[in-house]
Amino acid sequence: MRILSIETSCDDTATAIIEWDGENATVLADTVSSQIALHTKWGGVVPALASREHLKNIVPVIEETFTNAHIKKEDIDLIAVTEGPGLMPALLIGVSAAKTLALVWNKPLIGIQHIEGHIYANFLRSQISNQTLKSKIFNLQSENIFPLIALVVSGGHTQLVLMQKHFDYTILGETQDDASGEAFDKVARLLGLPYPGGPEISKRADQYRIKNEASSMETLQKKFPRPMLNDDNFNFSFSGLKTAVLYSLKKESEETIKDETFIASQCYAFQEAVVDVLVAKTKKAITLYSPKTFVIAGGVSANVRLREQLKQAIDSINLEVEPPSNKISFLTPEFAYSLDNAAMIGVAAAFRYEQMSAKQRKGLLHTSLSLDPDANLPLQNLSC
Ligand code: KG4
Ligand code: ZN
Helix, strand or coil: CEEEEECCCCCEEEEEEEEECCEEEEEEEEEEEECCCHHCCCCCCCHHHHHHHHHHHHHHHHHHHHHHCCCCCCCEEEEEEECCCCHHHHHHHHHHEEEHHHHHHHHCCEEEEEHHHHHHHHEEEEEECCCCCCCCECCCHHHHHHHEEEECCCCEEEEEEEEEECEEEEEEEECCCCCCCCHHHHHHHCCCCCCCCCHHHHHHHHHHHHHHHCCCCCCCHHHCCCCCCCCCCCCCCCCCHHHHHHHHCCCHHHHHHHHHHHHHHHHHHHHHHHHHHHHHHHHHHHHHHHHCEEEEEHHHHHHHHHHHHHHHHHHHHHHHHHHHHHCCEEEECHHHCCCCCHHHHHHHHHHHHHHHCHHHHHHHHHHHHHHHHHCCCCCCCCCC
16 A cells, blocks of 8 residues: 655655555655754744745645655555644644545545654665665564663653553653753754754764863763753653753853854753763663663654664663563664654554554544644554
8 A cells, every 4th residue: 555644743844655565664755845944043943934834835745755756646545644743833734735635535544643653763764675776664573572662852752652562652751841852952042053953962062072082071071960860750851951051151251152162062061961861761761661672763863972872771781681582672763764754654654554443444534524633642542
């Protein structure tokens, strides 16, 4: 079957077409139209502007995806769309487009939760195929991957999620205030860096770390607090960390806070604090739940330092694990699928469809009349 997927939850207009054979998925085409240049001027995403841009871009982006996939609309068997969470004016454009196409083409329609898409993005793998270099394939041996723990780190979410099987989610802990990506974006703003702040901070932090000796950075490494690090739960808090950066900057001269080396040093100190907390809580959850698989999900999963430190933590846990078949496998999404994209929505839809009863699949033909976007949609368990 072929799935057309649409994602407009924030500032990317994204569509993809996926071919699914019940086990493997191939991404036939994947288009993302970013609005970063527009929102950078305002220091963050402006929902009304995002909505207007999605409206302008959605039809050309869908058309481009069909052209690149070399298929016709008749070849589509299922339409998938991000239902939430996200910015309501942005979600409305994708959901309206998907509902209209499903109604006019008389196709089944499935709403997908955005974070679920990020989690399932971990199973997409690039492969060189003799047909096209663009193909992305994944193959999942479902019996081997559960229990699974996902560290969700995006612009709107920071959660540790336990899955015992597909579409069975238990939130072990989550942020009590700002999300980790939001903290990167807010601290970048304090440091005079453009939106989105994550890539700007991590680029400077990583360069600073490479240039300097570890011993000369010890004080800096510990400069900012590690909120909730020692609390006996899996929750996070990042707003105090942002305030600590704000107060420390207030003590510096105008000249210092504009200095590139100083900015890079603060990026380094801040990134170390965020990564430390994320890694420590993850280790705690892994030790308690002994999962077979650990994945990271959401835009902050593109952070190289976070990936490195998590890998180191899991490698050291694995040293103690016996027998070797019980070692934890650590999956990361390919960089192309770390940030918002529609291929991840198509993959989650394929898996959901696979698990549905015949009655549930039939019901998808009526979704075009009932689906409403939900700006706060939580992860949804699949009931059969
Ligand atoms: O998942 P995503 O693309 O959108 C949401 O669902 O929110 O995540 C966007 C977030 C932004 O806050 C952005 O600053 C952050 O991901 N981000 C990063 C990096 N790349 C993107 N944060 C830290 N390091 C990065 N390399
Ligand atoms: Zn996202």
